[in-house]
Structure formats: C-alpha cells, structure tokens
Amino acid sequence: NDQTETLEFQAEARQLLQLMVHSIYSNKDVFLRELISNASDALDKLRLAALVDKDLAVDIDDLHVAIEVDREARTLTVRDNGVGMTRDEVVSVIGTIAKSGTAELLRQLREAKDAGASQELIGQFGVGFYAAFMVAEKVVLVTRRAGESGGTRWESDGGGTYTVATVDEAPQGTAVTLHLKPADAEDNLHDYTAEWTIREIVKRYSDFIAHPIRMAVQRTGEGDETSTETVTLNSMKALWARPRGEVEPAEYHEFYKHVSHDWADPLETIHMRGEGTFEYEALLFIPSHAPLDLFSPQGRRGVQLYVKRVFIMDDCDALMPNYLRFVKGVVDAHDLSLNISREILQQDRQIRAVRRRLVKKVLATVKEVKTGQPERYRTFWTEFGPAVKEGLIDDTDNRDTLLEILSVASTHDQAELTDLAGYVGRMKDGQTDIYYATGENRATIENSPHMEAFRAKGYEVLLLTDPVDEVWVEQVGSYDGRTLRSVAKGQVDLDTEEERTEAEAERERQRAEYADLLGWMGGVLTDSVKEVRLSTRLTTSPACVVGDAHDLTPTLEKMYRAMGH
Ligand code: ADP
Numbered sequence: 001n002d003q004t005e006t007l008e009f010q011a012e013a014r015q016l017l018q019l020m021v022h023s024i025y026s027n028k029d030v031f032l033r034e035l036i037s038n039a040s041d042a043l044d045k046l047r048l049a050a051l052v053d054k055d056l057a058v059d060i061d062d063l064h065v066a067i068e069v070d071r072e073a074r075t076l077t078v079r080d081n082g083v084g085m086t087r088d089e090v091v092s093v094i095g096t097i098a099k100s101g102t103a104e105l106l107r108q109l110r111e112a113k114d115a116g117a118s119q120e121l122i123g124q125f126g127v128g129f130y131a132a133f134m135v136a137e138k139v140v141l142v143t144r145r146a147g148e149s150g151g152t153r154w155e156s157d158g159g160g161t162y163t164v165a166t167v168d169e170a171p172q173g174t175a176v177t178l179h180l181k182p183a184d185a186e187d188n189l190h191d192y193t194a195e196w197t198i199r200e201i202v203k204r205y206s207d208f209i210a211h212p213i214r215m216a217v218q219r220t221g222e223g224d225e226t227s228t229e230t231v232t233l234n235s236m237k238a239l240w241a242r243p244r245g246e247v248e249p250a251e252y253h254e255f256y257k258h259v260s261h262d263w264a265d266p267l268e269t270i271h272m273r274g275e276g277t278f279e280y281e282a283l284l285f286i287p288s289h290a291p292l293d294l295f296s297p298q299g300r301r302g303v304q305l306y307v308k309r310v311f312i313m314d315d316c317d318a319l320m321p322n323y324l325r326f327v328k329g330v331v332d333a334h335d336l337s338l339n340i341s342r343e344i345l346q347q348d349r350q351i352r353a354v355r356r357r358l359v360k361k362v363l364a365t366v367k368e369v370k371t372g373q374p375e376r377y378r379t380f381w382t383e384f385g386p387a388v389k390e391g392l393i394d395d396t397d398n399r400d401t402l403l404e405i406l407s408v409a410s411t412h413d414q415a416e417l418t419d420l421a422g423y424v425g426r427m428k429d430g431q432t433d434i435y436y437a438t439g440e441n442r443a444t445i446e447n448s449p450h451m452e453a454f455r456a457k458g459y460e461v462l463l464l465t466d467p468v469d470e471v472w473v474e475q476v477g478s479y480d481g482r483t484l485r486s487v488a489k490g491q492v493d494l495d496t497e498e499e500r501t502e503a504e505a506e507r508e509r510q511r512a513e514y515a516d517l518l519g520w521m522g523g524v525l526t527d528s529v530k531e532v533r534l535s536t537r538l539t540t541s542p543a544c545v546v547g548d549a550h551d552l553t554p555t556l557e558k559m560y561r562a563m564g565h
C-alpha cells in the first residue's frame, strides 16, 4: 500500500513510551481504564456533534464500548462507535504529546531517585493512551472519523516509530487492539483475556461510565452446550446524580481520575446539589497536586459542563474563576440549552449564580480542612497557594474568606507558615500594623537591612516571596483593621509615645550636627536619590535605600523593569 507511512514519534513521546514499555508503573490494570476513558470521551463528543450539527449523518442510537477478547491470538480490543479520528488527527494526537509540562516531567523523571518517585511522577502526569504499552507488545488502532468515508490504521510496538495507513473499510469510531505480553504474576501483569479479570477491572475503575461497556461471554448451559451472551459490565449510574451517602470514596476517586486524567487520588471531594428555580448537581474535586501547567496560559482550566447527563463541554471556565482553575469535576445543569456557547454561558445570570455558590463551597471546604486537618491543608497550600492568592486580587466578594485561608512565611518560625490571625495574635503591645517584607526568597529578605529595626524590636515580619504577593498586599491594604505595611517603605516608627519624644530631641541634635554632611551627600547623589536623611531603622548597617510610602517596592520595581517599563 503506497499510503502506508512509517513515522517517528516526537522525542518526548518516545521517552514516555520507553517508560511504559519498561513498565515503571506497577498497577498495570489501569491501561484498561485509560482506553475506556478515551472511548467514553469519543462517544460524548459524537453525541454532542450530532446535537449541534443536525446534518451530520451518524447513528447515535447505540453509543457503546465493546471489549473483545481473542484467547487464541492473545488480543484484547476496546472498540467504540464514537467520533473517531482522521489520519491527521491520529498522527498529531497519538504520535505526539501536546500536554504542557511534558518536558519538565521528563526532566524530573531523569532526576527521580528511585522507582517509587518515578511512579508517583508518572501517576501525577497520567499517560493516557500510552498506558497500553505496559501490557501490550504491539498496539493496532483502526479508526474512522464520523462523517468521513475512509479510515486509518495505526500500528506500533512502542519503539521509536509507528506506521499509518489509509484503509477503505472501517467501522465508524475507534478500535484499539492490544497484542498482549505474556501474563506475569511477578510483574503484576494479569491475564487480560480472562473474563473475570476484565469484569473486575471495569467494575473497579469504570463503573460510572455513562455508556454501556459490553462484552461477549461464554455460558455453559445445563447440558454442557455453550452459548455466547453479551453482557453489560458497568452500572452506568451518573455518580453526581446519586445521593452522597451511597457513593463509596473509591468510586469518587475513580470518577475523578476519569475527568481529570490524573492517576492520583484527589485531596478533597465536594458533592452538592442546587435546588429551586435552577437545578444542578455538582461533583467537584481538589487534586492532591498541582498540574505542571498551573501557571501556563495554555493549561486546562475549569470543570466539565453537562446538561441532563449529556456532556456539553470540557474546561468550562464560566463555572470557576481563574484562581480556582485547578478544581476538577462536573456540573450538570438541568435547564440549559444543549447547544449553549461559551460566550453565552459567561453572560448567563443563572450560571453566574451557580459559579458564586461553587466558589463559596470550595473556599468553605478549604477553610474546614485548614481547621480540621492541618497536614492536608499544608499539602493544599503548598500546591495551590500561589494560584489562590490571585483571588485576593480578583475576587473581592470572597476576600475575607481568602484572607482566612491564606498562609505565609514569617520570621516567627523558620519552617512553619502562619496565617494572618496567628500574626495578629502574636503582635506586641503597642504594635498597630502588620509588617511584611517582599523579596525573591527568605534568605535575601532576612539579610536585608530593612529588617534590622524589626528584629531589634522583636516585631514579627511576614516574608512574602511569590510574585503575586506584591500585588495583593497593595490591593488588600489591611487585615482585621490593621494596615499591612511594607518594611521597605516610608518612615517606619516602631517606638512608643515616650521613646518618641526623647528620640525626637536626640534626632534634632543629630540633624543639626550632620546637616552639612547630609547636604553634601544629597548633592553628590542628586541623580540617584530624592533625599538623604538620618535613619532610626538601622542597628548594624551604616546605610540603606528606602522607597517613599507610595513608591514601588524593590521587587515590583525589578519586575516592571524586566517587563520593559
Ligand atoms: P487524554 O485522554 O488525556 O487527552 P490520551 O493519551 O488518553 O490523552 O489520548 C490522547 C488523544 O487521542 C485524545 O485526547 C483523543 O483526541 C485521542 N483519542 C484517544 N483514544 C480515542 C478514541 N477512542 N476515539 C477518538 N479519539 C481518541
């Protein structure tokens, strides 16, 4: 066939495949979950395409996944009659890994100390389709895009290359056939041609899938005659529509993995329902780790939107503010049009109301975790704190809650973060403001001369090192009626009334004494500084540069300069 091409995997894809072929992930069973998850996505996409485009000549009456086993040939096929792929799509999505953060993941994998650490990284990343190569020595994919006449056949043994060919005959949808490696108990490689193995894996990982997953099984009748019978392996119950008390944690976790493409369990599960004029169900998850693309503009954000059990869109940003972009899950709204657009959603009053409730619920959950499970909260904050802080700028409605959730480093403790309430509780008699210092890292800030007076005085200073910190402290301005004040700005007056009058007299004397020197220095430095003055803020350094109360802090100044201002 002159249309058969042999192509090379993209470099990152090749490296990930190597890891799969050599099976650094111990739970091999999850390959089936990944293939079924992809099949289910393809069925959702087709149903949606048919709803939106009435002219699309496709049959959506019996959307399903079929698992086919050939014990003789030792093959396992996962087939769907979903949207399928064009030849170009096969080459671009199966031959490459477009997920942002792949390069970073591979770098971390190379540096990973042991097998356990590597597994965890792969688990956080989720390798999707390539998981097939954990159990198969050869994978063949045959697919036909809905609405097209010809199909595509893709084949690879997981080495550096794959072949693609155009085929005349192919059923609509996608069939992935695995030529299985020999079963190997020691390597957790089960016999994936055995009915009960497949039944168990499907039940465990894919029970909630909204389309039937079918398999033909042999039944032995009374008189020893065998017959073939097709059975549905999953219960298909939409998890979010079931009462909360009836869903097992493990079921929630598997559902999370399906919607998030993550292989690790979530940190928190939030299951809620809205009643009244606008009914909806929401099943949301806070992941246990940040995705590698949390701060990349191309990163996936938002939750999935369903309308009465029908999948409508991925990454529905109208339902989650940007600062909570890491929240995953599903919102099923009952009274929306099936072909609603993203633009209309953004404007919709009801959707905005749902979003407000979801945000409040997510923040309330985090607050609860913070009080009740400090360890868990610490994980949350380490992973997502820098994103959540953006909410202090964007979401004024929830600012108070966000300030309660916030934790920052402080001079109070070398290792532990503190919240603002903790800081206020430790404030010294006579201290009225909350002091903070910003900088690249803790050590730089602590060595800065600005800190001396505070150290001498025993005042705690919050140490802010995220770029976003500069912005929110400015905008928030105060907490609990106390001003947030930078140690690097304006006149810092740390003395009491009495000390002040005494010090003022002393300063007058000194000002007179040093007037000539200060005048001379001011003249020499006239291009670099506004003013040279005697300072009370230093205890050991001879001099330091400070900004006016309304000037930019040094970090912001650096940031703006880097941006070319
Ligand atoms: P993910 O599901 O996270 O996108 P995968 O590696 O599992 O990553 O799949 C990669 C892509 O291949 C999918 O996004 C989809 O575009 C395509 N794909 C995989 N399986 C199918 C299928 N059964 N039908 C249609 N497209 C598929």
Ligand code: MG
Pocket: 034, 037, 038, 128, 129, 261
């Ligand atoms: Mg997938």
